Structure formats: C-alpha cells, structure tokens
Amino acid sequence: MKYLKFMPLCLFSLFSLLGCKANEGEPLDIIPKPVSAKTFEGFFTLSSATPVLYNFDFEMGSLLIETLTNHLSDYYKIEGSAATYSAKQSKGSVFLKLNPDAKVHNEGYKLKVNKRGVVLEAKELSGLFYGVQSLIQMMPAESGAYESIEIPFAVVEDYPRFSWRGLHLDVCRHFMPKEFIFKYLDFMAMHKLNTFHFHLTEDQGWRIEIKKYPLLTEVGSKRKETIVGHGRSSKEYDGTPHGGFYTQEDIKEIVKYAAERHITVVPEIEMPGHALAALASYPHLGCTGGPYEVATKWGVFHDVMCAGKESTFEFLENVLAEVLELFPSEYIHIGGDECPKTKWKECPLCQQRIKDEGLKDEHELQSYFIQRMERYLNSKGRKLIGWDEILEGGLAPNAAVMSWRGEAGGIEAAKQKHNVVMSPGSHCYLDHYQADPKTEPLAIGGFTPLDKIYSYEPVPDSLSVEESAYIMGAQGNVWTEYMKTSDHVEYMVYPRAAALAEVVWSPKAERSYAEFLDRLRKLARRYEYYGLNYSRVEFMK
Ligand code: TNX
Numbered sequence: 001m002k003y004l005k006f007m008p009l010c011l012f013s014l015f016s017l018l019g020c021k022a023n024e025g026e027p028l029d030i031i032p033k034p035v036s037a038k039t040f041e042g043f044f045t046l047s048s049a050t051p052v053l054y055n056f057d058f059e060m061g062s063l064l065i066e067t068l069t070n071h072l073s074d075y076y077k078i079e080g081s082a083a084t085y086s087a088k089q090s091k092g093s094v095f096l097k098l099n100p101d102a103k104v105h106n107e108g109y110k111l112k113v114n115k116r117g118v119v120l121e122a123k124e125l126s127g128l129f130y131g132v133q134s135l136i137q138m139m140p141a142e143s144g145a146y147e148s149i150e151i152p153f154a155v156v157e158d159y160p161r162f163s164w165r166g167l168h169l170d171v172c173r174h175f176m177p178k179e180f181i182f183k184y185l186d187f188m189a190m191h192k193l194n195t196f197h198f199h200l201t202e203d204q205g206w207r208i209e210i211k212k213y214p215l216l217t218e219v220g221s222k223r224k225e226t227i228v229g230h231g232r233s234s235k236e237y238d239g240t241p242h243g244g245f246y247t248q249e250d251i252k253e254i255v256k257y258a259a260e261r262h263i264t265v266v267p268e269i270e271m272p273g274h275a276l277a278a279l280a281s282y283p284h285l286g287c288t289g290g291p292y293e294v295a296t297k298w299g300v301f302h303d304v305m306c307a308g309k310e311s312t313f314e315f316l317e318n319v320l321a322e323v324l325e326l327f328p329s330e331y332i333h334i335g336g337d338e339c340p341k342t343k344w345k346e347c348p349l350c351q352q353r354i355k356d357e358g359l360k361d362e363h364e365l366q367s368y369f370i371q372r373m374e375r376y377l378n379s380k381g382r383k384l385i386g387w388d389e390i391l392e393g394g395l396a397p398n399a400a401v402m403s404w405r406g407e408a409g410g411i412e413a414a415k416q417k418h419n420v421v422m423s424p425g426s427h428c429y430l431d432h433y434q435a436d437p438k439t440e441p442l443a444i445g446g447f448t449p450l451d452k453i454y455s456y457e458p459v460p461d462s463l464s465v466e467e468s469a470y471i472m473g474a475q476g477n478v479w480t481e482y483m484k485t486s487d488h489v490e491y492m493v494y495p496r497a498a499a500l501a502e503v504v505w506s507p508k509a510e511r512s513y514a515e516f517l518d519r520l521r522k523l524a525r526r527y528e529y530y531g532l533n534y535s536r537v538e539f540m541k
Contacts, residue, residue, distance in 0.1 A: 023152050027515070029522040030137045031498050032192055032505035034158035035108075043150035044113050046094070046139075048078050053086040054096040056125070063260040064129040065096065071136050075529065076146040094118040094135075096128055107194075107262075108159025111135060113151050126262040127159075130192050134158065141522040143529045162458065164421050165504040166195040166266075166475030167497055169489070172202030172277075173298070173480040175221075175244030180486040181254050187494065187532060189261035191501035196258055197333060197475060199268045200246075203276035203295035207245045208267070212318050213282065220277035221245040223294040230442060231298035231481065251326045259328075266385070267327045271316060272305035272369055273339030279303055285312055287347035298481045300338045307369045308349025317376050324380055331400060334373050337387035339366060360393075367393030374399055385421070388413070404428075404477070407460050414463055414470040423475040427456040428500065430492050431479040435537045443482050443492070450538045454499040454513050476500045487533045494527060494534035495520055 024041045028034070054065055065083045072078040089095035094117060102123040104110055109122040109131030120131040138151050167188055169176065176184075188196060200208045206220030222243035228236040246254070258265045275285070276295045283290030287306040295301060305312050323332065341362035344350040350365060359365055366389070374384040374396035385400040388409025395401070400419035403410030410420040422428070425446065432446030458474040476497055483489045498520060502511060517538065527534045 026152065027519075028134075028138055028152065028154060028156070029141065029519045030134050030156075031516070031519050031523050032502040033510050033516070033519070034134060034156050035507055035510070036155075036157045038155050040114070040153040040155075042115065042153040044115065044117060044153065045148045045150055046072070046078070046118075047148035048080050050080060050117075051090065051093040052080060052083040052096070053089065053093050054083060054098075055085065055087055056096075056098040058085065061096070061098070061125050061128065064125065064132050067129070068094070068096075068132050068135065071139075075143045076139070076149055077144070078146060078149065089117065089119055092117050095120070096132070097121040098125065098128060099123060104157070105159035107163075108157070109134070111154070111156040111158070113138070113154045115153070118151065126194075129189070129262050130158070131156075133190060133192060137523065137526075141525040143525070160192065160194075160505045161507060162471070162473030162504045164195050164473030164475065165193045165501065166197055166421060166423070166473065167193050167493070167500075168197035168199060168423075168475055168477040170199040170202070170478060170480045171207050172199060172205040174484050175205065175207060175242070176480075176486055176489065177244075178246065178250050178254065180489075182257055183486075184489075185254075185258050185261055185263055186530075187497070188263055190526070191498055192505050193497070193501055194263055195473075195475070196263050196265045197268060197477075198254075198265050199270075199333075199479075201268070201270045201275065201277065201335075203274050203301055204298075205243065205245075205294060206277040206281065208251060208269075208323070209245060209247045210319050210322050211248070212322065213315070215281040216278060216319075217245045218281070220281040220294060223277075223296050225296050227297040237296060248322070248326060255327060264329045265327055266329045266331050266333055267323055268333035268335055269316075269319060269323060270335030270337075271373065272307060272312075272366065273300070273337065274335060275305050276301055276303060278305070282315065284309070285315060287343040287350060300340060302340050302342045304339050304343060305369075306347060306349060307344060307365050308347055308351070308353045313372060316373060320373075320376065320380075324377075324382060329382075331383050331385045332377055333385050333402070334370065334377075335387060336366070336370055336390040337404070339389065341366070363393035365393070366390075367396070370399070371396040385419075400472070402475070410471070411460050411462055414467045417467075417470065419470050419472050421472055421475050422458040423477055427453055428474060428476050429479070430476045430496050431482065434492070434496060434535060440537075441482070441488065441491070444479065448496070450496055450499050451513050453496050454502065454511070454516060456500070456503050457508065458503065473504050474500065490533040491535050494532055495524070495538065496535075498523065 026039050028037045102121050107126045109127040111131050112119045122128045206216045210216050225237045225239050228238050255265050279286045279292040280294045344362045370390050377384045388403045401413035402421045404423050406424050410422050413420050431444050432448040433443045459468045459471050
C-alpha cells in the first residue's frame with residue numbers, strides 16, 4: 001500500500017527522466033472532434049477564485065457566459081463570483097474574447113489553455129458559444145463537488161465543415177411538449193448542430209396555430225385514435241384521442257430559445273401531400289371537397305391539396321405569411337414528398353390547370369405548384385427547400401433540395417447548381433433500428449447502427465469540386481410514427497446524433513470510429529447528468 005502511494009510520483013519522475021510529458025499530445029475528449037487540437041504538459045487549475053471575463057455586451061452573449069458558469073456551478077459545484085466585463089485578459093482568468101478581426105473561420109473559435117489561464121477567441125458569438133461547448137468537454141467528465149478542476153494545456157483551432165448541421169423532428173405523428181423541444185435544442189447545441197427542422201404539419205396532425213384559420217388546430221390538431229403496432233401489418237386501433245399544438249407564443253419562445261443557442265429553426269409546412277389534417281379542417285382544399293378525417297394510421301394518402309383551385313394557393317400564402325412572421329429562417333421547408341397524383345388525374349380543375357398552363361402531366365403540375373410557392377417565398381425574401389420529389393417535373397429556379405430517397409436527388413440538384421442537404425434514408429434516418437430488432441422497441445424498419453451513421457460522407461464522389469460546393473451539409477431525420485414519448489425520441493436520437501454531428505463538423509480525414517467511441521463514453525457521463533435517455537446498446541458490446 002505504502003508503495004502504491006508513491007507510484008504516481010515515481011512514474012512521474014520516470015517520465016521526466018525519459019523526457020515524456022504527462023498529458024502532452026493526449027487527445028481531448030471533444031465531440032465533434034475539433035479541426036486541430038494540441039495538448040501540452042500541464043493543467044490550468046480552475047476554482048471558485050478564477051474570474052470569468054468577457055469583452056462584449058452582456059445582453060448579447062449572456063447565454064454563452066451562463067452556459068459556462070452554470071456548468072461550473074451545477075456540474076462541479078464551483079461557484080465563482082459573477083462573470084465580469086473586461087477589455088483584456090487578466091492572469092489566471094477565463095477570458096471570452098469577441099474579436100471581429102480574429103483570424104478564425106465563420107462559426108469557428110480558437111481556444112488556448114496555458115498557465116496564464118484560458119482565452120477563447122472568436123469573431124462571432126456563435127464561435128464563442130461553440131468554444132464554450134468544447135471547453136466544457138475538456139473539463140472532468142465526472143460530476144461531483146470539486147474544490148477545483150484541471151483543464152489540460154492546449155491550443156484548439158476549430159470550425160465546422162458544413163453550414164447545415166441539421167436535426168429534424170416530426171411532432172405530428174406524435175406531439176411533443178414545448179419543454180421537450182427546449183431539451184432537444186439544448187442537446188443539439190451541445191453537439192454544435194445548428195439547424196432544427198421542425199416538421200409541423202402532416203396527415204395525422206396540424207401542430208401550429210394559424211390565426212386566420214383556427215380550424216387547423218381546432219380540428220386538425222386532433223385525431224380520434226392511433227393504429228397500434230406496425231402500420232404494415234396491424235388492423236388494431238387504440239381508441240384514444242391524440243392531439244396537441246404550439247400556439248404562436250410557444251413558437252416564438254422556441255425560436256428565441258434556439259437562436260440563443262445559435263440554432264436556426266426551419267419550419268416545414270407540408271404541401272401538396274401529407275396534408276389530411278389541413279383537408280379535414282378545410283375540406284375545400286381537397287379535389288373532392290371531402291369529407292376528410294385526420295389520419296389515424298401511417299402511410300401515404302391519396303387525398304392531397306387540389307392544384308386546380310386558386311383558393312388552395314390563397315390558403316397556403318396566408319398560412320405562410322403567418323409562418324414567415326414567426327420564423328426568421330432563410331429557408332422555409334414546403335415538404336413536397338410522397339404526393340400521389342391519383343386525385344389530380346380525376347379532378348376537372350387540376351386537368352384544366354394542366355391545359356391552361358401548357359403542362360405535360362401531373363408531375364409538371366406538382367412542379368407548377370412548388371414553383372408558385374417558391375415565387376411567393378422569394379417575393380418575401382425567403383428561399384424554398386423541399387424533399388427530393390420537387391425535382392420531378394422540373395425544379396423551381398432557386399429551390400434547395402433535401403435528398404432523402406438516397407443521394408440521387410441531391411446529386412442531380414447539385415449538378416443543376418442548386419443547394420442540397422443530404423439526408424439519405426440509408427444513413428440519416430434515426431427512426432430506423434439501431435440494433436437487432438428482436439431486442440429493440442418497435443421501429444419503422446431499416447437498420448442504421450451508430451457506426452453506419454458515423455461512416456456517412458455527405459459529399460458524393462460523383463460530384464466535381466464545383467458541384468460539391470452546393471452540398472450545404474447533412475441532417476438526421478426523426479419521424480415519430482413509432483415514438484410516442486419524448487423518452488423514446490431520445491433513445492432513438494442519441495448517441496446517433498453525436499455521430500452525425502461529427503460527420504457534419506469534423507474534417508473527413510480526422511474521423512475514426514474507434515476513437516469516437518472512446519470520446520463518446522466520456523460524453524455519455526454528461527448525457528446521464530442531464531437526464532438524456534440515450535441508447536446504451538453500443539457500450540454493451
Ligand atoms: C418517409 S422522409 C416520409 C415520412 C415518413 C418516413 C418514415 C419523407 C420525406 N417522408 O413521411 O415518416 O418516410 O421513415
């Protein structure tokens with residue numbers, strides 16, 4: 001026992017004798033992995049006596065300052081005095097330095113830890129925010145009551161590979177409470193994900209208050225029951241009504257909460273398909289005039305919005321007008337996926353439209369529909385993004401494509417010089433199984449384990465360097481047909497979203513799955529502390 005006590009000391013002297021330095025060159029446990037991180041011998045000791053300083057308007061960056069100070073007080077019980085303004089670093093402090101002239105990339109940061117203290121520098125608040133996330137992950141993974149903590153001496157230079165680092169959530173198949181959306185955004189921020197694709201309307205529920213059309217939520221946000229078991233085989237229903245929606249006040253809170261965390265919320269208002277909830281509320285929107293019912297099972301429905309009636313476009317423009325007021329995002333998602341053309345083929349008004357506009361067929365009618373919506377959005381200074389079906393019948397002139405049926409749509413769009421978000425079902429669908437279905441809760445199907453997501457490369461080989469520039473990034477999609485609760489959503493999303501975060505942030509050449517798993521084990525301590533119901537399946541192997 002006696003000897004053991006001296007062991008570390010002996011080892012230390014041995015290392016010094018041999019010229020080895022304790023933590024020099026040791027990797028940092030940051031996810032997503034930084035572009036460059038060098039560690040040096042030694043640690044900076046942070047205690048309640050360590051000042052936290054910042055050189056910008058507190059109002060602007062209060063959240064990032066508090067993210068750091070709250071972490072210290074909650075996770076390690078290190079209660080410092082309040083952070084204070086200072087134009088310069090003082091010795092032994094943590095200095096958050098906003099510097100418009102800093103030589104760092106957009107959203108990037110530079111972090112230096114040495115015996116003088118910690119300096120985190122960025123030219124934008126987003127960079128400082130991401131730097132704080134990294135700094136936190138350089139601290140001990142174990143929570144507890146600490147007198148002080150040690151942060152390894154290091155120089156980290158970091159910035160994202162892609163500008164669209166997306167995570168989606170379908171709140172229509174199952175409604176998720178506002179408080180959960182906040183938590184979802186918190187974890188996105190921890191992983192430096194910056195685009196929340198909020199899927200708000202569907203066959204099974206309309207989830208956003210639109211003042212001009214109150215029936216959308218009075219009628220469209222409720223379904224009388226829900227299919228039990230797998231949609232492909234089941235005929236059983238639960239007999240329990242399901243509903244819920246976000247008021248415009250809720251939406252404002254969500255958008256603000258996200259913005260403080262440097263997350264853009266991109267709303268999706270589905271058209272012309274996946275729209276039964278809207279049709280049930282306002283039956284004139286459909287080709288036959290109904291009656292329609294909010295869907296109680298999953299799938300693709302033949303009743304879609306009528307492309308022949310002017311009133312459909314009037315409705316959609318009015319809805320979007322309110323949506324644009326609530327969401328400042330550059331892109332607005334209009335869906336566009338899985339729209340059967342059966343009703344349009346039989347509808348005299350749709351056929352008339354095809355004739356009047358000189359269109360070839362119903363695919364071109366869909367294209368006409370999307371192009372009209374694009375003109376509206378462009379006239380309001382916004383851009384349209386839609387699922388890859390919007391390529392069929394001709395892409396609207398400025399539209400961006402979200403490629404989900406594999407990568408072909410994304411490749412085609414990039415070749416046509418349109419922006420693209422890659423989200424192929426093969427790698428980016430977090431509603432798929434992550435392990436053997438026999439041991440997992442019921443899911444839609446597929447098989448997308450952690451290592452498969454980690455292996456994803458968003459830029460296809462078949463694109464030239466110029467074409468590759470149209471790939472804005474990638475996104476994980478979370479369709480909730482089989483996720484009734486927020487706990488279940490968390491189980492499906494994490495840690496797979498951590499793998500995706502590294503795909504969209506870290507340099508391709510820096511990625512290694514084995515080493516990612518090591519870092520993930522440390523990050524999982526934080527997941528536990530913050531009560532995230534993540535899947536442990538990869539740690540049990
Ligand atoms: C296809 S992805 C859909 C969704 C479903 C999902 C299930 C996409 C654009 N449409 O409506 O929920 O498959 O994986």
